[in-house]
Each structure stands twice: as structure tokens, then as C-alpha cells.
Amino acid sequence: MAYLDHAATTPMLDEALEAYVATAREVGNASSLHAAGRRARRRVEESRERVAAVLGARPSEVIFTGGGTESDNLAVKGIFWARRTAHAGRTRVVSSAVEHHAVLDAVDWLAGHEGAEVGWLPVDAAGRLDPERLRAELAAHGERVALVTAMWANNEVGTVQPVAELASVAAEHGVPFHTDAIQAVGQVPVDFAASGASALTVTGHKLGGPTGVGALLLARDVAATPVLHGGGQERDVRSGTLDTAGIVAFAVAVEAAVKGQQEYAARVAALRDELVERVRQAVPEVIFNGDPVERLPGNAHFSFPGCEGDALLLLLDAQGIACSTGSACSAGVAQPSHVLLAMGADDDRARSSLRFTLGHTSTRAEVDALIAALPAAVERARRAAALRTPR
Amino acid sequence: MRVLAAMSGGVDSAVAAARAVEAGHDVTGVHLALARNPQTYRTGARGCCTLEDSRDARRAADVLGIPFYVWDLADRFHEDVVDDFVAEYAAGRTPNPCLRCNEKIKFAAVLDRAVALGFDAVVTGHHARLGPDGLLRRSVDLAKDQSYVLAVLTRAQLDRSIFPLGDSTKAEVRAEAARRGLAVADKPDSHDICFIADGDTRGFLAERLGEAPGEVVDALTGAVVGSHNGAYQYTVGQRRGLHLDRPAPDGRPRYVLSITPKTNTVTVGPAEALEVSQVRATRPVWTGGERPAGPVECEVQLRAHGDVVPATVSLDADGLHAELRRPVRGVAAGQAVVAYRPDPAGDVVLGSATITG
Numbered sequence: 154m155a156y157l158d159h160a161a162t163t164p165m166l167d168e169a170l171e172a173y174v175a176t177a178r179e180v181g182n183a184s185s186l187h188a189a190g191r192r193a194r195r196r197v198e199e200s201r202e203r204v205a206a207v208l209g210a211r212p213s214e215v216i217f218t219g220g221g222t223e224s225d226n227l228a229v230k231g232i233f234w235a236r237r238t239a240h241a242g243r244t245r246v247v248s249s250a251v252e253h254h255a256v257l258d259a260v261d262w263l264a265g266h267e268g269a270e271v272g273w274l275p276v277d278a279a280g281r282l283d284p285e286r287l288r289a290e291l292a293a294h295g296e297r298v299a300l301v302t303a304m305w306a307n308n309e310v311g312t313v314q315p316v317a318e319l320a321s322v323a324a325e326h327g328v329p330f331h332t333d334a335i336q337a338v339g340q341v342p343v344d345f346a347a348s349g350a351s352a353l354t355v356t357g358h359k360l361g362g363p364t365g366v367g368a369l370l371l372a373r374d375v376a377a378t379p380v381l382h383g384g385g386q387e388r389d390v391r392s393g394t395l396d397t398a399g400i401v402a403f404a405v406a407v408e409a410a411v412k413g414q415q416e417y418a419a420r421v422a423a424l425r426d427e428l429v430e431r432v433r434q435a436v437p438e439v440i441f442n443g444d445p446v447e448r449l450p451g452n453a454h455f456s457f458p459g460c461e462g463d464a465l466l467l468l469l470d471a472q473g474i475a476c477s478t479g480s481a482c483s484a485g486v487a488q489p490s491h492v493l494l495a496m497g498a499d500d501d502r503a504r505s506s507l508r509f510t511l512g513h514t515s516t517r518a519e520v521d522a523l524i525a526a527l528p529a530a531v532e533r534a535r536r537a538a539a540l541r542t543p544r
Numbered sequence: 545m546r547v548l549a550a551m552s553g554g555v556d557s558a559v560a561a562a563r564a565v566e567a568g569h570d571v572t573g574v575h576l577a578l579a580r581n582p583q584t585y586r587t588g589a590r591g592c593c594t595l596e597d598s599r600d601a602r603r604a605a606d607v608l609g610i611p612f613y614v615w616d617l618a619d620r621f622h623e624d625v626v627d628d629f630v631a632e633y634a635a636g637r638t639p640n641p642c643l644r645c646n647e648k649i650k651f652a653a654v655l656d657r658a659v660a661l662g663f664d665a666v667v668t669g670h671h672a673r674l675g676p677d678g679l680l681r682r683s684v685d686l687a688k689d690q691s692y693v694l695a696v697l698t699r700a701q702l703d704r705s706i707f708p709l710g711d712s713t714k715a716e717v718r719a720e721a722a723r724r725g726l727a728v729a730d731k732p733d734s735h736d737i738c739f740i741a742d743g744d745t746r747g748f749l750a751e752r753l754g755e756a757p758g759e760v761v762d763a764l765t766g767a768v769v770g771s772h773n774g775a776y777q778y779t780v781g782q783r784r785g786l787h788l789d790r791p792a793p794d795g796r797p798r799y800v801l802s803i804t805p806k807t808n809t810v811t812v813g814p815a816e817a818l819e820v821s822q823v824r825a826t827r828p829v830w831t832g833g834e835r836p837a838g839p840v841e842c843e844v845q846l847r848a849h850g851d852v853v854p855a856t857v858s859l860d861a862d863g864l865h866a867e868l869r870r871p872v873r874g875v876a877a878g879q880a881v882v883a884y885r886p887d888p889a890g891d892v893v894l895g896s897a898t899i900t901g
Contacts, residue, residue, distance in 0.1 A: 466613075467572070467611070467661065468661060471572070486577045486614050533660060533661050536660040
């Protein structure tokens with residue numbers, strides 16, 4: 154099998170899996186007062202320190218959560234609520250058109266249910282945000298903005314955003330800046346303090362940790378109203394019994410991913426560049442999407458003119474090649490990517506797209522398998538797409 | 545063979561896919577998303593078209609260990625089936641949307657796409673037999689037989705179709721689903737029209753065609769005996785819901801005899817006036833052997849689950865003509881006439897055409 158979908162989820166690192174199993178064998182609730190509880194709490198706090206140390210945060214800024222979607226919801230809704238509570242006039246959220254649905258839909262929910270107004274920042278044809286657009290937005294509405302949220306790197310087309318510049322513009326106006334760094338950690342250098350962000354989302358399963366555990370890095374001076382209420386764990390911001398084994402494994406994975414980032418990025422980017430070059434040779438009319446330079450090392454994203462992405466996926470899947478078309482609705486119908494549409498692609502081009510993402514287990518043999526299967530798949534998908542014309 | 549199993553989320557298509565796997569085919573499951581806005585179909589599993597059905601189909605595919613995808617055919621379905629359904633009623637005819645869906649979607653849009661993608665055939669859970677002789681036959685389960693809505697398929701379409709359930713009764717299919725661990729074993733059958741979620745066909749048509757008040761006329765006297773809000777709300781042979789102002793002089797019940805869209809008139813009359821001995825039909829398909837040069841003695845069925853009547857059928861330049869051996873009531877334009885040859889191994893579909901009068 155050629156697994157070219159590491160941005161969806163990547164295999165767990167051996168050391169993370171071993172840490173998980175070892176910890177899961179031990180009993181103990183990190184909130185309990187007895188010895189077993191203390192042991193669990195020690196593991197959690199050591200993990201918090203490890204995560205903080207490699208991501209440029211203070212341990213007290215690390216809030217463990219149930220993963221990326223929860224962290225994004227906590228940041229967007231929690232900071233919005235807290236800022237509005239402090240100043241009733243702050244009801245505007247500034248976000249980008251290319252966010253993951255965990256941010257996009259949380260922002261939409263605030264607009265639909267909490268009376269939020271939204272300033273959507275556009276992107277250019279490569280999917281990049283322009284800090285000057287944010288500056289103009291904040292110059293016009295700064296007083297009323299509750300928060301700015303913009304992703305560090307895009308999950309579909311792999312474009313890396315000028316996060317430090319965006320955060321600095323937000324800071325000029327005293328507005329908290331949240332960034333969804335789910336695709337960035339372990340792929341590009343990520344330092345919370347240096348970035349100037351007030352809040353940062355990271356999740357385990359994109360970097361070799363377990364699914365269902367992540368963190369929100371939240372600066373001490375930024376208040377967030379809880380989404381989950383209960384036992385008051387995690388600074389009272391995120392209640393719920395701590396997942397000791399998951400947190401330990403998450404910390405192991407974050408540490409390994411961040412420490413190995415440079416070497417990883419060099420190796421994977423070289424393989425990715427080879428993939429891109431060979432796809433271009435095999436299918437000359439292919440369109441390469443996203444920023445060619447400011448880009449995640451493992452991401453290759455293409456539009457195949459005249460094809461439908463879901464037909465290509467089916468054909469490649471049948472050859473043992475796993476890739477992704479972007480998002481599907483709840484019924485499973487492939488949707489044209491909002492990211493590509495925001496980048497100015499038309500509906501057909503958006504529907505003709507496929508994402509290949511490499512990761513820590515990727516090999517040249519997997520790229521070989523893709524290149525062997527791709528030309529025939531493209532030809533067949535084209536024939537199928539031609540049938541769409543009404544008869 | 546590489547085959548594509550159309551999986552509605554119901555028990556029949558799940559077992560059909562399972563049998564295709566067992567027969568040694570390389571099977572890929574596909575659920576057809578037919579609703580333009582899936583959100584509107586979120587309530588209640590009715591056998592097809594809902595979100596639950598998409599999940600049920602996926603779950604069955606997972607149990608069978610076959611790849612599974614959802615294909616979006618909403619636009620094609622709306623153009624070829626839903627819009628056609630509304631237009632047919634507006635034209636005073638009584639369409640069969642399941643038949644149209646087979647003709648235009650399952651064995652056309654889906655089959656064509658499947659072939660283009662390298663598949664050899666489409667597998668469905670229809671209750672009908674299609675053996676190595678290439679002849680389409682009734683299912684052994686006559687109560688569930690769906691050969692009527694498949695009779696519209698051409699030779700080329702049948703050659704790329706597989707119906708694994710034709711030799712089984714519905715009860716056997718359900719028992720097999722349970723044995724195979726398919727969760728849909730006890731799922732209720734789908735009945736009504738899948739795109740009319742609440743079953744209110746009149747309301748559905750009224751929403752799209754608007755109110756069009758007109759007269760209900762007695763065929764014998766020519767007198768206006770009532771009014772209606774849209775001729776499209778009536779079907780030939782219909783007795784209930786006529787809202788006539790006065791009873792017939794003879795006191796006997798009256799039925800819809802015909803619908804005339806041009807004058808927006810619904811004509812009613814006694815039961816015997818419904819009787820028809822000759823049927824004309826257009827767009828004939830003949831798959832039960834060579835296209836006949838002369839008249840063929842056979843049986844015909846004139847609506848889904850309708851009675852079967854001995855008849856002489858002939859094809860000519862205008863279409864198909866059936867001479868019925870005994871009169872039949874309630875023959876509606878827009879329905880199909882399907883010709884069968886009685887056969888102990890399952891009555892054979894000879895051909896079909898769309899009734900014009």
C-alpha cells in the first residue's frame with residue numbers, strides 16, 4: 154500500500170505507542186489525592202513541561218484537550234465569549250477564508266447563534282494571507298474585534314501563512330491572535346512565544362501521537378470562557394478527567410516531531426519535490442496548487458483538468474494508493490474545496506483536485522507506485538468526467 | 545469481473561453485493577446521493593435517499609470488506625427523474641419514477657460512469673432474474689418481482705447488469721442478511737416515492753405546479769359535476785377524492801376516465817367506461833429475442849403490481865400495439881406496457897413501451 158495521506162493522520166511513532174501502553178497499564182486519576190493519583194499527575198505535568206519546552210511555551214500555558222477540533226472551538230468561542238464579557242462591544246471575529254472547518258464552523262456558529270459579525274480575510278492565488286489586509290481590517294474595526302484566528306499552515310494545499318506578521322499586526326491593536334497550527338507542528342519551526350500568538354492549537358495524531366488528544370497553548374494573560382464545564386481541570390478552562398496515557402504519548406510525539414523537524418523536513422521535502430516533478434512528467438497538464446515556497450514539506454496538491462477528484466481517488470484506491478480529495482458532506486458526497494474556491498479556482502478545478510501528503514514513514518517506493526498508477530487513472534477519470542455533459 | 549454494486553442502504557442491495565463478492569467478483573460499493581440538499585433528507589430511514597441510508601450502505605460495505613464511495617447524482621436525478629415526474633403529471637400522464645430512475649440513472653448515468661472507470665457491470669438488489677441466456681425474468685418471489693420496472697432496459701444495459709437476488713424470496717434475502725451479520729436485515733422495505741419524503745404526492749405536485757382550478761366533467765352527460773384545483777392531481781382509474789357536487793343519475797360510483805391538460809379538464813364516468821381493449825405505446829424496447837416482424841401472442845402487464853392479461857402484441861413504425869384478450873380498467877398514459885412470455889423458469893420479459901393511450 155502507498156499511504157499518501159499523512160495530513161489526514163500519520164502512523165504513531167513507536168516510542169509514543171510504547172509510552173501510551175506503559176502508562177495505560179497504570180491506574181490513577183491525575184486529580185486524586187492518593188499515591189496513584191500523584192503518580193498520574195506527575196506524568197501529566199512532566200508531559201506538560203515537555204510540550205511547553207519544545208513549543209516555546211510556559212508549562213502553565215499548555216491546556217490539554219481532546220484534540221484539534223476541541224482546541225479550535227475552545228480558542229474561538231472561549232476567547233470570543235471572554236472578550237465580549239469584558240467589553241460588550243467586542244463582537245467581531247476576524248478569520249480567513251481557508252481555515253479548517255473546526256475554525257470555520259465555530260466562527261459561523263458564533264455568527265449564527267451569538268450575534269458575532271465576521272471579517273473574512275481573503276487569500277491570494279497561492280492561498281496566502283496578506284498582513285496588510287489584516288491591518289486594514291483592524292484599522293477599520295479594531296475596537297470591536299474580539300479575536301483574530303488564522304491557521305499556521307493550510308491542511309489542503311499546504312500553504313504556510315506569515316503567522317508572526319499577522320500576530321504582530323493583531324498585537325498592535327491589542328487583539329488576541331489564535332492560530333491553528335495542527336498541520337505545522339513538526340513540519341515547520343513553531344515557537345509559541347516567538348510567534349507572538351496568544352493561542353495555538355496542536356494535535357497528536359498529525360505528528361505521530363494518538364488520536365483524541367491535543368493541546369491549546371493559551372497565553373496566561375488571555376482569558377477563555379470554558380466550553381466544557383465540570384471538575385475544573387486545566388486552569389478551570391477545560392474540565393474532564395485527564396487522559397494520562399494519551400497525554401504522555403502526545404508529549405513524546407510532540408517532542409520527537411519538533412526535535413526532528415529539520416532533518417524530517419529536508420528528507421520529506423526532497424521526496425515531495427520528486428513526487429511533484431514526476432507527476433508533472435506523467436500528467437503534463439496538471440496544475441500544482443498552493444505556494445511553491447512557503448509550503449509544508451510533505452504536501453503536494455494538484456488539479457487534474459478534465460477529471461473529477463473522487464473518480465481519481467476511487468481508481469487510485471483500487472491500486473492501493475491512499476490520497477484525499479478534500480472534504481465531504483455528512484452523507485459522504487465530495488464537495489468542491491472551499492480553500493481552492495477562495496484561491497480563485499472555479500468549481501470544476503476545485504472538484505478536479507487531489508492531495509498527496511508524505512510523512513515520517515514515506516518511501517520512494519510509494520511515490521513509484523503512485524506514478525505507475527496515475528496516468529491510466531487520469532485517462533479513465535477523464536473518460537468518466539466527459540459523460541457529465543447532458544445528453 | 546470488476547463490478548460496481550449500487551447500495552441503497554437497504555437489505556436487498558446489501559445481500560446482492562454480498563453475493564457478488566461470494567461469486568468471486570471484485571466488488572466496489574457505491575451509494576447514490578440523489579437529494580440535492582442532503583439536509584432535507586435527514587429525518588427517518590425510508591429505504592433510500594436519507595443520511596441514515598448512506599450510513600447503512602457504508603456499514604454493509606465495511607462488513608463485506610469492499611471499497612465504498614458515495615456518488616453525487618443529485619443533478620441528474622432531478623433533471624431526469626424528478627422534473628420528468630412533475631412534467632408527466634402536468635401533461636396528464638401517470639409516470640413511474642422508479643422505472644425512469646432505472647432507465648436514466650442506475651443503468652445509464654451510473655453504468656456509463658462505471659464502465660468509463662473500468663468496471664464491467666453494475667450489480668443491484670432488484671428482484672428479477674437475469675441468467676446466462678441474457679433474458680430478463682420475473683423473480684421467484686412474485687410479490688416482490690421488479691421485472692416490470694426493469695423491462696425498460698435495453699440489450700446493452702442488460703448485458704452489463706447483474707441481479708443476484710432473482711432466485712430468492714424476500715424472506716430468504718432477509719434471513720441471509722441476518723446470517724451474514726448485516727445490520728440492515730430487519731430494515732423495513734421502502735415503499736413510496738423516495739423523493740417525496742412525507743408520501744404526499746399531491747402536495748408535492750401542488751407545490752411545483754401551483755393551483756390550476758378547472759372542471760370535472762361527466763363523460764356521459766357532458767355536464768360539469770365538480771371542480772378541481774389542478775388536473776395533475778388525478779390519475780386515470782382514480783375513484784376517491786373526486787369531490788363531486790352531485791351523485792351520478794344511476795347512483796353508481798364514478799372514476800377518472802381521462803385528463804385533458806389542454807382544457808384542464810378531468811373527465812369522470814362509470815367503471816365500465818374505464819375498460820380498455822387496445823393499448824398504444826411509444827419508445828418500445830425489445831430484449832426477449834429478435835425484434836418480432838409479426839404479432840406475438842403473450843401476456844401484458846400495464847402497471848406496477850397490476851394484473852397480467854393475455855394479449856397480442858405487435859411492433860410497428862409508431863411503436864407498440866397491444867390487443868388485449870379481455871378488457872382492463874385503469875390503463876394510464878405514462879405507465880409502461882410490459883410484454884411477458886409465460887415460462888415455468890420465470891416469465892420472460894419480451895419488451896416494453898410507454899403507454900400513450
